[in-house]
Amino acid sequence: MKKIFLIIALFGLVTLLAIGFLSQKDYEPDNQMKLKEKYSKKGKKAVDHSQFSVLQQDFNNPKQVTQACVSCHNMTAHQVMNSNHWNWEREEYVEGRGIVYLGKKNALNNFCIGSHGNEQSCAKCHVGLGYDENGKLFADSSNIDCMVCHDNTGTYVKATEKAGEPVSTLNFNEIAFSSGKPTRSNCGVCHFYGGGGNNVKHGDLEEAMFEPTKEIDVHMGTDGVNMQCVACHKTEQHNIAGKLYSLSSMNRNRAYCEDCHTSTPHADDILNEHNLKVACQTCHIPTYAKANSTKMYWDWSTAGKLKNGEPYHEEDSLGNHTYLSIKGSFEWDRNVKPDYVWFNGTASHYLKGDIINDTTKPLILNKLHGSYADDESKIYPTKIHVAKQPYDPINKMLIQPKLFSEKKGEGAFWKDFDWYKAAEVGMKESGLPFSGKISFLETEMYWPVNHMVSSKENALSCNECHTRSENGRLSKLTDFYLPGRDYNAAVDTGAIIMLILSFLGIVTHSIVRFLSKRKNKGEVNNG
């Protein structure tokens, strides 16, 4: 009987051991193999535009090309004209504001601050030609710039400060012949240079992504699957999925990792469970700005210094500007560990003309909403860009300065270097009051980091977050209990005191026992 019990017990334990170990096998999930296969196939174009007769004419300007495009693609103009790339704004419902058309026209950032009055310069990144301050452009379909997105020669570039016109030396015929789906170079020519230079804004989007290695981005690596932007930013009728939270409030039309990878991509259940509260990006993007530096801090208050009456610049050892007379002082960083925030997909924005209630602490220009207690929130990695930018301390609002102008004397800061004039003209053009006083306020912008995904071998390991170390990745997110990081101090202290007392009790008891035993023995012997 006893033997049987023993055998049953042993057998049971061996079974449990086997289940435990065998269920933890590391293997590549089927889904990932399928994805690799799918995206490794590079299809050939279905259409060769160079054979179309309408493109056999000599193009002298981009509008002629657009006309030729529209002669076949005759139902696409309205799609483009409904897109964010064209309108520079989206219809958003914002709690407390109602329906807002949120975009470059009314939002301010803490880089070049705002587009108003500076359209000529900003329009370098608009999918239109001949940007008109009065807004006429937005109604005229002949202004659509097809080539900026569909050029597959990689040569199309817009001219600086020419309101969206391309540089004049381009071979438009060659470009038109090459037409196809947008490639990384089409998207990158604008999105890698936002904020006035390479990798200034995003931190995870920069010119190294034109031809990245797998090391920089596991999806886009030319030595790997070599995916294009539009593989994830799926596009239907010129409406591109995936949008950025510096300029959008509602949680819709997004591109998620889960769209391809599912919400249970790991073989290990414990890792899959993390997806309830942790975004994929958090573990799979350990650092951003992997190749070139990104701007972390921008101090407008030092702008305007001149040497011999001329603007000048200073650089660090990597060639990053640390000072520009027109923009102020900067700090840059490379291989940056992201800041982590709770984020449920919605954000609120500081809009031009909003009153700042509290000027004693940094003003957050795009507040990402979320908390542990919110069911929809997950932990996301972000880049926080900090700036000191001009504001009106009397009216308590951020100043939209006039920055760009072709000539001196129109009040543009980049020509005249006079904050007072730039503020006066800029605020007047924006239809906002200006008290005549200028101060500088610290502001923060949150940029969720979604690109520069590392291979799984380089993803975060558990103890980067599950640690008591102050350098732990999540050491600042304290609104929840994290195993390995948190403990109840009262319980731990109480327990340790209890264990020490028990130990001391045992030691004392054993010493007295030992001594009394010797004494008793002695008595016995003596007796």
Added chain:
Amino acid sequence: MAKKLVYIYPGFERFWHWMQAILIFFLAFTGFEIHGSVEFFGFREAVRYHNIAAYMFLGLIIFAIFWHLTTGQWKQYIPTFENIKGQLNYYLFDIFKNAPHPTKKTVISKLNPLQKIVYFGLKILVIPMSVTSGLLYMFYRYPSKYGVEAINIQSLEFIAVFHTIAAFLLISFIMMHLYLITTGETITSNLQAMLTGYEELDVADEEKTETNQVQLKVEANK
């Protein structure tokens, strides 16, 4: 009263005891790595091993419950206040005077009243607390979307703190236990008994054994 070598701990009981000892040590070690107190396996491996050992421990508990119920050994753990003062007196004072143990150890009554209370507490409070909070720790989901709202536990903290308290209680028990097993006839006699199953006991006369049996039956019927 004569001394006689008695088979007091049957095979399964010894197997259960030692398996439990190994598992509790292993669980404590990996558990305190998860707690952040020590670093050895690395967090991920510690969690993995802790979970495997937890399932083994659960399996062992199920076998042990079955064994206790079918053999009637569960009656050994019914707490009693009888002679508890004597037992306390013994550990605090009489032990230093080389006095004999106040409780007679027999096959049908292996435990002294203090042991009965402590082991009963372990079985009914500490182990269940550890197991329940451990299972919640493993299977807790937040947010438990589409689940039952009423059991949507909002924070792991409650679960984790209870699990930690249970762990500390077990550790302090083990410390005491390790010391008190040295208070047998000789320092190692209790340990030897748990290893071999045999212990040299004072064999009482027939009468007394019968009394004990009657007493056990009466208690069982209550």
